[in-house]
Amino acid sequence: MTDDAVLRALREFVAERDWAQFHSPENLAKSVSIEAGELLECFQWSPEFTAEHVNEELADVLTYCYLLADRLGVDPDAIVLDKLAKTRAKYPVEKARGRSTKYDEL
Amino acid sequence: MTDDAVLRALREFVAERDWAQFHSPENLAKSVSIEAGELLECFQWSPEFTAEHVNEELADVLTYCYLLADRLGVDPDAIVLDKLAKTRAKYPVEKARGRSTKYDEL
Amino acid sequence: MTDDAVLRALREFVAERDWAQFHSPENLAKSVSIEAGELLECFQWSPEFTAEHVNEELADVLTYCYLLADRLGVDPDAIVLDKLAKTRAKYPVEKARGRSTKYDEL
Amino acid sequence: MTDDAVLRALREFVAERDWAQFHSPENLAKSVSIEAGELLECFQWSPEFTAEHVNEELADVLTYCYLLADRLGVDPDAIVLDKLAKTRAKYPVEKARGRSTKYDEL
Numbered sequence: 001m002t003d004d005a006v007l008r009a010l011r012e013f014v015a016e017r018d019w020a021q022f023h024s025p026e027n028l029a030k031s032v033s034i035e036a037g038e039l040l041e042c043f044q045w046s047p048e049f050t051a052e053h054v055n056e057e058l059a060d061v062l063t064y065c066y067l068l069a070d071r072l073g074v075d076p077d078a079i080v081l082d083k084l085a086k087t088r089a090k091y092p093v094e095k096a097r098g099r100s101t102k103y104d105e106l
Numbered sequence: 107m108t109d110d111a112v113l114r115a116l117r118e119f120v121a122e123r124d125w126a127q128f129h130s131p132e133n134l135a136k137s138v139s140i141e142a143g144e145l146l147e148c149f150q151w152s153p154e155f156t157a158e159h160v161n162e163e164l165a166d167v168l169t170y171c172y173l174l175a176d177r178l179g180v181d182p183d184a185i186v187l188d189k190l191a192k193t194r195a196k197y198p199v200e201k202a203r204g205r206s207t208k209y210d211e212l
Numbered sequence: 213m214t215d216d217a218v219l220r221a222l223r224e225f226v227a228e229r230d231w232a233q234f235h236s237p238e239n240l241a242k243s244v245s246i247e248a249g250e251l252l253e254c255f256q257w258s259p260e261f262t263a264e265h266v267n268e269e270l271a272d273v274l275t276y277c278y279l280l281a282d283r284l285g286v287d288p289d290a291i292v293l294d295k296l297a298k299t300r301a302k303y304p305v306e307k308a309r310g311r312s313t314k315y316d317e318l
Numbered sequence: 319m320t321d322d323a324v325l326r327a328l329r330e331f332v333a334e335r336d337w338a339q340f341h342s343p344e345n346l347a348k349s350v351s352i353e354a355g356e357l358l359e360c361f362q363w364s365p366e367f368t369a370e371h372v373n374e375e376l377a378d379v380l381t382y383c384y385l386l387a388d389r390l391g392v393d394p395d396a397i398v399l400d401k402l403a404k405t406r407a408k409y410p411v412e413k414a415r416g417r418s419t420k421y422d423e424l
Contacts (some may be wrong), residue, residue, distance in 0.1 A: 014166035037355020045312035059189035083165035100257035143249020151418035206363035246355035271401035295377035
């Protein structure tokens with residue numbers, strides 16, 4: 001979310017409604033899980049899906065992720081890149097190529 | 107994720123490991139849920155948390171969200187802003203201000 | 213869990229460790245979600261699974277469900293049967309037969 | 319679910335609707351996660367809750383757990399007791415008493 005416009009829009013939305021009082025990191029983490037369940041519901045009985053529905057539910061997960069990042073004072077893209085560096089080390093190309101095996105069983 | 111650098115880094119990470127074959131929208135939605143559970147685990151018994159741990163788990167959720175958005179051909183920020191417009195309409199400031207009530211009970 | 217032996221075993225396990233203090237309904241609900249994520253992880257990249265692994269993760273979800281039911285003072289089987297009666301009404305056989313459609317779209 | 323009445327009622331409910339075709343272990347695991355998210359939603363913004371609502375959502379999680387156990391051919395109470403024996407070993411009373419610390423940090 002290096003696009004400041006999104007961050008500004010989310011902050012404004014929350015401020016207008018005086019909702020920061022509900023947005024403890026714990027409550028935002030619960031909200032990410034709740035919305036992730038709704039996203040999964042798009043695929044409950046089949047791998048087929050309605051794009052519009054998935055986009056909306058994915059947007060809800062992202063929204064709470066962005067709000068949590070903002071609450072924690074971190075940049076979403078920065079933490080993704082930091083974690084990617086660690087994941088690269090856990091899944092070396094030569095071992096992980098073409099396999100979905102978890103790192104501790106590679 | 108208007109920052110193309112993140113998108114490029116994620117695509118490269120996946121391509122090097124030949125993992126796109128596992129990244130169906132359904133599998134990515136499952137992955138978002140799984141990682142959301144790990145994020146929630148940081149707050150399982152208390153609202154207190156270790157920032158570094160939360161950042162890493164949040165990064166994992168975001169990573170799968172970004173991969174899913176990329177798989178669906180949508181921009182994360184664009185779908186967040188689209189959804190925000192709808193949420194604004196469901197939660198008018200005058201009704202929602204200072205209340206955590208769900209829209210269908212406002 | 214009409215089998216009192218299970219309920220007694222769980223209560224004893226918790227009492228010995230003095231863990232009831234952590235088992236608020238909210239914390240138990242978080243725990244159900246966290247463990248549900250671990251169960252889902254058994255199927256993250258494929259519908260194939262290791263039975264032993266699934267059994268263990270399913271047991272963890274059930275354990276927290278039983279603890280939450282006990283904390284709420286309800287019998288797991290009783291609430292399942294109560295809810296089943298409501299679900300029967302929402303999904304009449306003639307409409308729902310052979311279809312995975314959600315009730316509000318039937 | 320040693321109470322055969324519940325198992326029989328669930329099987330009958332599924333058979334009448336010809337829904338076993340949708341109940342792969344993977345789909346049932348997804349369903350457990352989805353319903354766990356709805357249970358968590360009862361506590362999204364506060365530890366306070368409506369008992370009736372929580373009971374219903376908990377019943378949904380339990381229902382899918384029971385259906386998954388039945389699909390796997392295992393008894394819910396038996397796997398809970400098996401897992402409890404392992405958890406007892408991971409959390410010895412003398413180390414775990416009064417602490418919510420995870421076993422790998424005890």
